[in-house]
Amino acid sequence: xxxxxxxxxxxxxxxxxxxxxxxxxxxxxxxxxxxxxxxxxxxxxxxxxxxxxxxxxxxxxxxxxxxxxxxxxxxxxxxxxxxxxxxxxxxxxxxxxxxxxxxxxxxxxxxxxxxxxxxxxxxxxxxxxxxxxxxxxxxxxxxxxxxxxxxxxxxxxxxxxxxxxxxxxxxxxxxxxxxxxxxxxxxxxxxxxxxxxxxxxxxxxxxxxxxxxxxxxxxxxxxxxxxxxxxxxxxxxxxxxxxxxxxxxxxxxxxxxxxxxxxxxxxxxxxxxxxxxxxxxxxxxx
Numbered sequence: 001x002x003x004x005x006x007x008x009x010x011x012x013x014x015x016x017x018x019x020x021x022x023x024x025x026x027x028x029x030x031x032x033x034x035x036x037x038x039x040x041x042x043x044x045x046x047x048x049x050x051x052x053x054x055x056x057x058x059x060x061x062x063x064x065x066x067x068x069x070x071x072x073x074x075x076x077x078x079x080x081x082x083x084x085x086x087x088x089x090x091x092x093x094x095x096x097x098x099x100x101x102x103x104x105x106x107x108x109x110x111x112x113x114x115x116x117x118x119x120x121x122x123x124x125x126x127x128x129x130x131x132x133x134x135x136x137x138x139x140x141x142x143x144x145x146x147x148x149x150x151x152x153x154x155x156x157x158x159x160x161x162x163x164x165x166x167x168x169x170x171x172x173x174x175x176x177x178x179x180x181x182x183x184x185x186x187x188x189x190x191x192x193x194x195x196x197x198x199x200x201x202x203x204x205x206x207x208x209x210x211x212x213x214x215x216x217x218x219x220x221x222x223x224x225x226x227x228x229x230x231x232x233x234x235x236x237x238x239x240x241x242x243x244x245x246x247x248x249x250x251x252x253x254x255x256x257x258x259x260x261x262x263x264x265x266x267x268x269x270x271x272x273x274x275x276x277x278x279x280x281x282x283x284x285x286x
Contacts (some may be wrong), residue, residue, distance in 0.1 A: 027145025028285050033061060034188040034244055035265065035278035036069040036155070039076040041102060048075040050273045055079055057268055061280060065141065067153035068107040069190045072132065076107075085109035091137040091153065092121045102132040106153050106189075108139055115148070116140040120175045122157075122168040129157045136172045138179045146254065146285050150185040152176055156192045165192060165199055173207045184252030184285070187245075190276065196242050209247035212281050216261040228263045232277045246281045254285045 037054060039045070055078045058066065068079055080088050121135040136154040143149060144179025153280070154172055157164045176187065187209060193199035195211070203209050213229060223229045234246040250256055260282035265273055 013047065027143060029259070030065065030143065030146070030149075030283045030285070031061070031063040032186060032188065032246060032281045032283065033058065033063040033066045033264070033278055034069075034153070034190075035066070035169070035245065036190040036244065036274060036276035037071055037076060037079070038249050038274040039071045039073040039278065041072045046074070051078050051193065052074045053268065054265075054273050055082055055274070057265070058082070058083055058278075060206070061264065063144075064111050065151060065186075066109040067188050068105075068109075069153070069155040070105045071107045072102050072105050080107060080109070082109060085111055087112065087114045087141075089114055089117050089137065089139050092119045092133040092135040094133055096121065096133065099130055100133050104135050104137070105155060106134045106135070106137050108137060108151065108153050110139070110151075112141050112143045114139045115142050118175075118179060120171060120214050122171055124157075124167045126157050126161045126164045127159050128156065129159070134168075136175055140179075140181075140183070146184075148181075148183050148250070149252065150176075150179060150181070151182045152185070152187040152189075154177075154187075154189040154191070156190070158192055162193075162197075164200060166202070169199060169202055169207075176207070180249070180251065182251060182253075184254065184256050185249040186283070187247040187249070190244050192243055194243070203245075203247060207247075209249050210256045212246040212248060212261055213242070215248070216258050228266065229261065231267050232263055232279060233275070234277075244276060244279050246279065248283075256283050256285050258282065259284045 017112040020111045042174050087110040091104035091109040094100055094103040121133045139151045171271045217224050231240045233241045258281050263277045264280050265278040
């Protein structure tokens with residue numbers, strides 16, 4: 001065979017087929033981050049400069065989709081301008097009632113196109129949360145090689161009133177059900193309840209979601225007592241809770257399963273950047 005033909009075949013494989021194979025392999029996996037940024041409005045805001053630090057540090061994790069909560073302050077606007085995420089979506093805006101002087105605090109960033117979206121404002125609230133239009137947001141995201149997926153982001157009411165949070169979860173359940181469309185579904189955010197609680201069980205059993213941590217620890221029982229898995233909210237090493245979640249509903253054409261999960265932003269140069277830690281999940285589609 002003519003040596004130039006060998007050269008042509010090699011170049012064809014290198015330039016066209018191999019990149020396509022590599023690209024397809026990458027698209028079998030997605031990385032998600034959820035993070036409550038503690039972005040309270042002035043004069044409650046602490047250390048505004050940390051939002052620039054968050055915007056720089058979060059890029060190091062190379063996530064595909066990021067959900068933020070508590071982005072009330074204008075200093076959090078920098079998070080919507082991270083260059084690697086050309087697609088962004090905000091939750092419910094402020095307004096509607098005179099007391100609703102703040103928006104929902106929800107922000108979603110994606111490397112892939114958001115082709116449809118919606119949001120719902122929760123009808124009940126309590127305490128200082130009534131100044132914000134807390135709710136739930138939905139994005140249908142088109143991921144090359146995987147297809148369309150559902151991503152929901154929420155932040156339920158803080159405080160001890162389970163009655164209010166229960167009402168919000170019932171509304172979230174109806175909202176999610178209306179937007180499922182037979183697609184793989186990820187429901188994430190700051191839920192403000194602990195594992196094993198009545199509210200937790202409502203999401204798990206009534207809403208038919210799987211807790212990512214349960215799935216991950218089934219595969220990796222050696223991390224069952226690892227604080228980098230178990231806790232997302234710690235006060236002086238006494239009060240320890242997991243309040244932030246990735247919930248999965250595996251109803252799409254391709255099965256999905258978490259291959260990695262960890263708590264992040266729990267120590268950036270010895271400093272915390274929020275009152276919550278972030279959570280990160282690697283999700284594989286089969």
